[in-house]
Amino acid sequence: MRKERILYIYPTLSSFIKGDAEILSREYEVTHFRVHPTSWHSLLRSLISQLFHLIFNLRKYDIVYIWFADYHSFLPTLFCKRFKKRCYIVAGGYDVCREKKYGYGSFTNPIRGFMTARSIKNCTTVIAVSKNIKQIIRHVFPSTNCVTIYNGVVLKPGKEDVEKESLVLTVSMASTAKNVFIKGIDRIIEVADLMQETKFILIGTERQLLEKIGYKIPDNLQVLGFVDHSHLQEIYSKSKVYCQLSRRESFCLALAEAMLYNCNPVITNIGGMPEVTGKNGFIINEYSAQNCSFVIKKALEAKTNSLGRERILSEFTIETRAEKILNLLESN
Template identity: 30%
Template sequence: MKEIILFIYPQKSSFINSDIEFLSKKYNVKTQDLLWNKASILPLNLITQFFFLIRNIQSSKVIVISFAGYFSLLPVLFGKLLRKKTLLILNGTDCVLFPEYNYGSLRKPLLLFFVKKSQQYATKLLPVDASLIEQVHTFDETIFIKNQGFKAHFPKLKTPIKVIPNGFDTDFWTYNTQFIKRKEFITVVSASKKSTAIFKGIDLIVNVAKQFPNKIFTIVGLSEEVQQEFKVGKNVIFYSFVKKEVLKQFYQEHQFYLQLSVNEGFGCALSEAMLCGCIPIVSNAGALPNVIGKTGFIIEKRGVDIVKKMIEKILFLTEEERIEKGIKARFQIENNFSISNREKLLLQEIES
């Protein structure tokens, strides 16, 4: 019989599915699918979660929680009460506060309380990048709160910390150097609100695209309502949603990946694109410089003219230089952020 692990999350995503998949090889992973993004059903969700924990926590080895939020406090309290290990994976929004963009879980007082207490009472915190612990924001000069990360917001926090980066399927996301990349720039975000899209740098990309009318800019992941908020030329192509296999083809067709976010806890789409040979162009924000390492290009400050000048420089790269940089981008993710590495590190924490 496999030992039981409880896995708690706000909603399914590709990286959460990935964690569940490799944990299921060794453990019986029990999950609970609830919608945590609606305040009206929060009390009902907490009651439902309470009885889920009552039924399952005694027989479980450990509780793994992805993100801190309304859904994380009861599991860590149950774990503390019953001496069950609780591993809290921190991914980004649960560690930062950017009121200028209405972004970050810490901007709402009640949610702030749940996040703080979850981090305080967890057995161990597992941020996906060191920038989530503490960072100084310099990319957007309009940002008032420069010190970010959970240590900056909760300086008295004493919970043990271990950075475990995200991991990616290097066998699925592939780069064929014989395949000619015919299109230029691609960006993948998940945004159903205009404010989120702007936080992710879509306004920058759209305005930069106007300066390069002969270059194609592909943007994937905006809802159709948000797409209507941006006035774009014929060289900007929107896709609301594409399947995983189609997204891989998009990456393989495009030369450069743009990620101009005000902050990123990691950069999952960026990493997938790099595995497919996309040369990264990223903002100097959050985890992005750590993810790309010495490959690609970093935009130091937020501004259309700054991005334009960088792209003008990049477009002078020869075909040989582009292929070489694409190979280096893939090696960066393959060598540092493979799914096997994340599996090994997370299993070590569970079994220690």
Template identity: 30%
Template sequence: MEFRNSKSEIENRKSKILFVHNHLATFVRTDRELLAEKYRVREWFQRGRAVNLVALQRAVASSDLVFGWFASWHTFFPILLASRMCKPAILVVGGYDSANLPEIAYGSMRGGFKRRIAQTTMRRATQLITHSEFTRREVIQSVGIPAEKIEVIYLGFPPKPTTSILKEKMVLTIGNVLRENLLRKGIAPFVRAASELSDIPFWVVGRWSDDAIAELKSIASPNVTFTGFVDENVLDSLLTRAQVYVQASLHEGFGSAVAEAMLYECIPVVTRAGSLPEVVGDAGIYAESNKPQGLARAIQHALTLDASWGERARERIIQEFPMDARREKLFCLIDRLLADV
């Protein structure tokens, strides 16, 4: 007689992962969904400072592994508890937690309480994941983490269907409009660059999060449109139409927005900051700086390029950053750590 395991029995045999985050950004949600394909995933969402340590201790104790996104207060206690319980803990880092840019008041590594929390959290994790070689070097330098404890696993992107819609001579950038991002994401230089190309429509897409929008509107020329938050259908339409996408950042842990735009065959114009050269490679145009005049020259050049450049950009993301590669590497790392317990 053949006995079949019930669905619940099979589910119960899966390893249990406590998935820790403080914001379900698209790339965080993607990892949660990937892990749920193979493991039993329980979320621990920690938004504020108040931590229910009793409930958290139970959650860590009932899990086989802790998987956290970003080194900060929300991952500090889960990683610390996992370490004390001799349970493996994976921490994905790269961005504010690893940055040290005092000139724009950005990054946990500038010092103080945030630096101590981020460094301690990274050091107590069993394994760190970064999205880029740039961030790996940044963490080694800023935190002193041994190189063998950090694995680079690039973000993954599903391919977008191609379209027959012709590109328009329009220029797009995406980012939440808040004071922190005016320089870090290059939104202010982007808006100023628009005045150098007054016959070309410039679009700034992103939620208005503070009074930064008033400053941007005060410096904007008539060819700049500020959309505020848009839904996926509107964003899809804008990316489909735009010939050029601009990321004039001063720091990027990866640059998921530019990768998404490249999938839509937008020609990327970027700075050489952070991981952007790893993402764009030779499939885009590099601005000499994020100063408005230099940025405008790079955009003007990109607007003269033919459709093959957009196709080249799309192909790079499909070939270099497939979702299957991230899935495989995440599963391999998790299974190895679980086997070592």
């Protein structure tokens, strides 16, 4: 029996996008199409290439599966609606936001917002990565079919008997000044400067970028940039606290990974992060450096327990996500 074919479209090959590729390939024949949005020229070239690929090859596919509603989802959803193909969009957060104050979200740009909105209206189903994102979609697009399927942790659980250090860890991928601000990295720098006796580690953002923006990095904050998964797991294992002070966050996979390694979470009450922590950890409702430092000290003094770890294993594994995605595609 022939496997159904999926056209898998995405802008970057991040860990969660790789995770979905692996899931889809279990039951389907998957063709990858990557769009390059790094500049207007590369984006335009990608969209022209996408147009010709859809014209000559769409008939070969049974399903189109797209990460993020954006420029790159407009043509596929339009073609799929016209030719009655099933089409799914994974909404990751940026694509359904309009934060004018921060200049963040697809809907801060009229053209981008139009293409995003048409994509969401034309697709078969939107897969939201958190209930928070689903709520936004339901509010803006009440007639759109939308389901929540959480991102899944790929990492294996660490050993429970590893001795924790008085260490505060943050993992945030930021490559621009805007992303640094949205991810609350400026807050991490501010709090670390206030807690000189405590060691902080920031992973995923380059020190050179922070210094270029104008931040002075305190001596107790170690900025590591990109690290591979094996090194990241070592740092998760020894960190007592995981701290995420984002201004916007749809889910936060690193938070779930840290909880899997028994880190005490400290988060801002934003987006999908409270859905990840549940009743575990420490939530900051209103940010100030003084308040945050007080909460982090409490988290460092608190005992670690396995409740957070058990929550991740029951709700947020890659296998849980795989089961729900494959059931969704099969049911349609």
